[in-house]
Amino acid sequence: MLEISALEWAITIGVIVALLAFDLLLAWWKPHRVGFAEATGWSVFYIAIAIAFGVVFAMVHGWDFGTQYFTGYIVEKSLSVDNLFVFVIIMTTFAVPEEHQHKVLTFGIVLALIMRAIFIAVGATLLNLFSFMFLLFGLLLLWTAVQLYRHKDEEPDVEDNLVVRGARKLLPVTEDYDGGKIFTRENGRRVATPMFIVLVAIGGIDLLFALDSIPAVFGVTQEAYIVFVANAFALLGLRALFFLVKGLLDRLVYLSTGLAIILGFIGIKLVLHWAHVDISPAVPEIPTMLSLVVILGILAIVTVASLIKTKNDPAQKAKPGSLRARKERTDQQN
Template sequence: MNVPLWVWALTVGGLLVLIAVDLVIVDSKPHEVTTAEAARWVIFYVSCAVLFGAGVWVVAGHQFGVEFFTGYITEYSLSVDNLFIFMVIMASFKVPVIHQHRVLLVGILLALVMRSVFIAVGAALIAQFVWAFFLFGGVLVWTAISMLRGQDEHQEYEENAVTRWVRRIYPVTEDFHRHKMFVKRDGKRWITPMFLVIVAIGSADLLFAVDSIPAIFGITQEAFLVFTANAFALMGLRQLYFLLGGLVNKLVYLSYGLAIILGFIGAKLVLHALHEYHVVPDWLDINNWVSLGVIVAVLAATTLLSLAKVKRDTAAAKTS
């Protein structure tokens, strides 16, 4: 897929326009985001992703269109799992509801910049070294095993090394000062909890990239599609946070479903590498139609089984 520089520039410019519109309409006046408002924005961002994917399908062909949609669905589903730690971080720092949208916006913008670096490095590795597929596949399989063992559960938030390092360098105010990240007291610069929580969100999302970037490279090796699928998934994540709310906690089997997806993509990467070395036959090199079908089926089954379990547990609680 040969993407001219002007297409890259136009795409990045369009994404920046979407972010600017979001800033002007939503974030110019801090307020509590309602479910209806969040639903409208989620529909808007999903529609933008669908239109973009349709454009890729028409201009570049169905193969790249399927790759984009498969990558987007994968990144979006992994983002849903990330929402839980975002909620824990927000609760830990006691972020006022009216400022939570700004925290997510700035944190996700930072994550998008950092992921762009990951994507560039990953694309360079894959272009030069076939063994990079083994590396990425191993990371995904290990992550899948860890999730199945329950090592990926987030019971409570513990500040990471980056957040602790920031606390040591700058004094932190006790209270929030609207959405300000820095204030001056007695001629000395202080940081507010707003800055600290943005650091926590940004650094947490960077860790999530360790799973998501290898996962999408298992679907497509086109840097343009990897970047845009990540961008659309991240941009819609903020509104999804407010829309889902407590529903995330009801997706009790989500981690199992994601573990299956990551394990499947990891195995696909390993098989692709073996195919490149002519160790396995062509029919073992899994195509993207199969990948899309597996991912959608696993997510649908996970959601239905989770909601059914919650319903059974609720009925049992009422009976007892």
């Protein structure tokens, strides 16, 4: 079992909070269009930090835990790319000015980290108290994998959903972004700007992704500390990654299929672990190193196949996938 001292927790959280605070202040005080060179620099910086942390962590606590961290980090990083698809849709749907996209993304990352920290604490507690939670988490991931594969060519309707509709009913919304403000005054009354609706949409998406990603990484490791740092370092680089690859996202036409396979694989891993613990030790488990190899292999195949497909057929455009078809959602609303 991994033993993390209170000092190590405090230092880790302090470093992550400091990085988040710097990113948030940079986005808030100096809104600007993020170019390719800047996005590349920040992406390399955050990936280097994540790798350096993993190496030091493995040297201190052993490479078994280090492998769990790197596997969890890769899982969360791959799922975060799907997050980027939806962020792009939100930015496009609500026509967010480029100089304010940095701010929206940083807010989304902070909110996602808070939500995931809460879910990690709850998930770790439940797993420690009830071993059958491994079965429930595994079945949840298997269901998610099937639904994502079924609707891999769908796009989530980020504008016409319950959260955004509720926000529009609660507050009047202006047509103008008014310099990136969340609230402004119009005809003497306080009203929301489209930025408020964008942040609400981002928050709703963060919640949905947290519900999927936390069980996925618990399928790799049951150590709450590793789950937290894997999520944190994957999310820290999300803002820069958005600006770096948003022009390439359309080419990853098989990403949703690959993520569905990864989620299904981890779901099976969780179910086998539950059966090994609660039914019989004879039930085999999937080793972490094998999980790392399988996940990396799936991502490599998906990426190469996507690039070949779009090179041969430039008209092909990637979709982020959805857990429900748009037609089903529309029917329910009607």
